[in-house]
Amino acid sequence: MILLEARGLRFRHPGAAREALAGASLSVASGEVVAAIGPNAAGKSTLARLCCGLLAPQEGAISLQQAPMSRLGRRERARRVAFLPQNPPHDLSFTAREVALMGRAPHLGLWSLEGPHDLEIARSALDQFDALDLAERPVSQLSGGERQRVFLARAFAQEAALLVLDEPTAALDLSHQVLLVNALRRKAREGGGALLVLHDLALAGAACDRLALLDRGQVVAEGTPAEVLRPEVLSAVYGTPVEVVANPVTGQPLVAPRISR
Amino acid sequence: MRRSAAARASLSIALLTPVVLAAVAVGLAVGAGELSLSGALRGREPDATVLFRLRLPRVLLAAEVGAALSVAGVALQALLRNPLADPFVFGLSGGAAIGIAVVTVASGSAIGLAATSAASFLGVLPAQLAAVAGAMAAALLIFTLGRARGQLEPARALLAGIVFNSFASALVLSVEAVLRPDQMQAVSLWLAGTLGYEAMPLLAGAGIALLLPALVLVALAGRLNLLSLGDEGAAALGVDVGRTRLLAFFAASAAVGIAVAFTGLVGFVGLIVPHAVRLVTGPDHRVVLPASALGGAAFLVLADALARVLFRGLGAEPPVGAVTAIVGAPLFVLLMRSRA
Numbered sequence: 096m097i098l099l100e101a102r103g104l105r106f107r108h109p110g111a112a113r114e115a116l117a118g119a120s121l122s123v124a125s126g127e128v129v130a131a132i133g134p135n136a137a138g139k140s141t142l143a144r145l146c147c148g149l150l151a152p153q154e155g156a157i158s159l160q161q162a163p164m165s166r167l168g169r170r171e172r173a174r175r176v177a178f179l180p181q182n183p184p185h186d187l188s189f190t191a192r193e194v195a196l197m198g199r200a201p202h203l204g205l206w207s208l209e210g211p212h213d214l215e216i217a218r219s220a221l222d223q224f225d226a227l228d229l230a231e232r233p234v235s236q237l238s239g240g241e242r243q244r245v246f247l248a249r250a251f252a253q254e255a256a257l258l259v260l261d262e263p264t265a266a267l268d269l270s271h272q273v274l275l276v277n278a279l280r281r282k283a284r285e286g287g288g289a290l291l292v293l294h295d296l297a298l299a300g301a302a303c304d305r306l307a308l309l310d311r312g313q314v315v316a317e318g319t320p321a322e323v324l325r326p327e328v329l330s331a332v333y334g335t336p337v338e339v340v341a342n343p344v345t346g347q348p349l350v351a352p353r354i355s356r
Numbered sequence: 357m358r359r360s361a362a363a364r365a366s367l368s369i370a371l372l373t374p375v376v377l378a379a380v381a382v383g384l385a386v387g388a389g390e391l392s393l394s395g396a397l398r399g400r401e402p403d404a405t406v407l408f409r410l411r412l413p414r415v416l417l418a419a420e421v422g423a424a425l426s427v428a429g430v431a432l433q434a435l436l437r438n439p440l441a442d443p444f445v446f447g448l449s450g451g452a453a454i455g456i457a458v459v460t461v462a463s464g465s466a467i468g469l470a471a472t473s474a475a476s477f478l479g480v481l482p483a484q485l486a487a488v489a490g491a492m493a494a495a496l497l498i499f500t501l502g503r504a505r506g507q508l509e510p511a512r513a514l515l516a517g518i519v520f521n522s523f524a525s526a527l528v529l530s531v532e533a534v535l536r537p538d539q540m541q542a543v544s545l546w547l548a549g550t551l552g553y554e555a556m557p558l559l560a561g562a563g564i565a566l567l568l569p570a571l572v573l574v575a576l577a578g579r580l581n582l583l584s585l586g587d588e589g590a591a592a593l594g595v596d597v598g599r600t601r602l603l604a605f606f607a608a609s610a611a612v613g614i615a616v617a618f619t620g621l622v623g624f625v626g627l628i629v630p631h632a633v634r635l636v637t638g639p640d641h642r643v644v645l646p647a648s649a650l651g652g653a654a655f656l657v658l659a660d661a662l663a664r665v666l667f668r669g670l671g672a673e674p675p676v677g678a679v680t681a682i683v684g685a686p687l688f689v690l691l692m693r694s695r696a
Binding site for chain 2: 168172188190200201214
């Protein structure tokens with residue numbers, strides 16, 4: 096099943112000189128982990144927001160599980176796609192458990208009261224991100240990496256088929272990056288999918304099935320990591336010489352900028 | 357806090373209900389004169405009249421107003437993402453004061469007299485209607501001024517409310533210059549926040565009128581929690597942020613408008629009660645809202661009892677708004693320091 100289908104998206108932020116997205120197309124199928132990569136201001140975060148329905152495209156169409164985004168109610172949309180923003184709020188007095196439980200909101204009724212089922216989902220989501228021992232601590236007291244894990248748990252607790260995660264690994268150390276990739280691969284095996292915004296090209300190459308390289312609001316290359324992560328393509332888009340070598344153990348492409356000293 | 361929100365809300369209601377009942381008992385037992393409770397209950401006069409015609413309505417009014425101001429305080433603090441927001445920051449007090457002042461001036465004129473008799477025919481006082489109308493109009497104005505790019509911006513709304521309140525108090529001061537001494541005393545008593553003796557049917561009506569905004573806010577409690585994630589975070593979880601803000605804002609304004617219509621500007625209740633409640637319950641609005649309603653009811657009933665006892669020897673009593681501020685301000689500083 097196609098979880099996300101975006102066609103010809105155009106979007107200009109109010110007051111901006113140029114379009115953040117100038118005709119970008121992208122899809123995520125069930126079982127896939129896809130990353131949007133590209134230099135700063137290429138339109139990656141805008142694309143992520145459009146795919147969650149947080150912004151409406153000025154041109155183009157987006158559908159979630161074959162239903163047009165514009166026809167979906169807000170709560171129905173939130174049951175189909177979960178979003179992790181780049182900078183989750185850091186001054187929350189809610190505990191980690193309460194934040195994880197917030198992911199259940201689209202599934203709750205009029206009085207927003209969660210049941211034992213919801214409590215269990217939030218607990219196992221925290222557990223999945225090695226954050227169960229943080230459960231009773233206010234989020235405002237957590238470190239950047241701990242907070243990120245709590246918000247990842249919230250996104251997974253939402254139990255949407257599609258996860259859209261903007262820079263999910265930025266605050267995470269290596270072992271927790273691996274934890275996240277494993278959680279994403281498991282989600283994909285269970286029929287879900289994910290769209291990540293990544294700056295870490297080595298991680299993108301190792302963790303994703305497909306990559307979409309964005310440049311100035313357009314998808315300039317799309318395909319498997321081996322197809323997209325080519326030195327001539329990356330050097331041109333990023334504007335700096337880039338080498339790509341194969342990981343000697345896994346064979347996955349490893350990207351490194353050429354830095355002369 | 358491994359329990360669900362429903363369990364914690366029920367627990368806080370179960371713990372606070374006896375507190376409210378105890379406060380009501382204190383409120384009924386103390387007053388300007390000596391009263392034999394057992395005599396009053398057996399129907400002996402004048403004790404029965406004092407208890408059922410004077411003290412009971414007043415205690416009920418204090419409970420209703422305390423609950424309304426506290427619930428509104430919680431909602432406005434959530435909307436402005438500022439724990440120090442008071443129910444009156446949105447220009448609500450200023451708007452209500454203008455309403456009261458206008459009615460007081462107009463009551464001298466022919467049109468004012470006609471309006472007064474029409475309103476009393478309906479069983480409400482024109483001053484109360486004017487206060488509600490003034491508060492709601494101010495709320496609408498501040499909500500409009502506080503918007504930028506189609507969204508309510510907390511800092512902007514807060515500032516607009518503060519500026520409007522100064523404007524309104526200047527207006528009221530100017531109006532006071534043309535009032536007769538007795539009118540002026542009525543206005544300044546109202547501005548200070550005074551609990552009067554209302555008729556039972558009116559109290560029942562106010563209680564029912566307050567229940568509606570309170571229920572709206574409790575139904576929105578889960579969404580108010582999500583608003584703390586920011587507009588985008590809440591929207592990504594299926595919240596219609598604009599509509600939630602609008603609904604919560606007008607429910608809170610209506611509650612404040614109805615409350616101040618009866619008592620005038622009773623300050624600090626909507627600030628200190630939610631603050632104290634959050635220290636115990638944590639920030640979850642599904643628990644904080646019902647707990648603050650009960651806590652606010654108990655707080656204002658006790659503050660009123662204190663007002664009646666404090667100056668008994670002098671044969672006078674300070675307005676309850678003065679007592680809530682005198683008790684509330686130091687208590688607030690203590691709470692703030694204990695949190696740091």
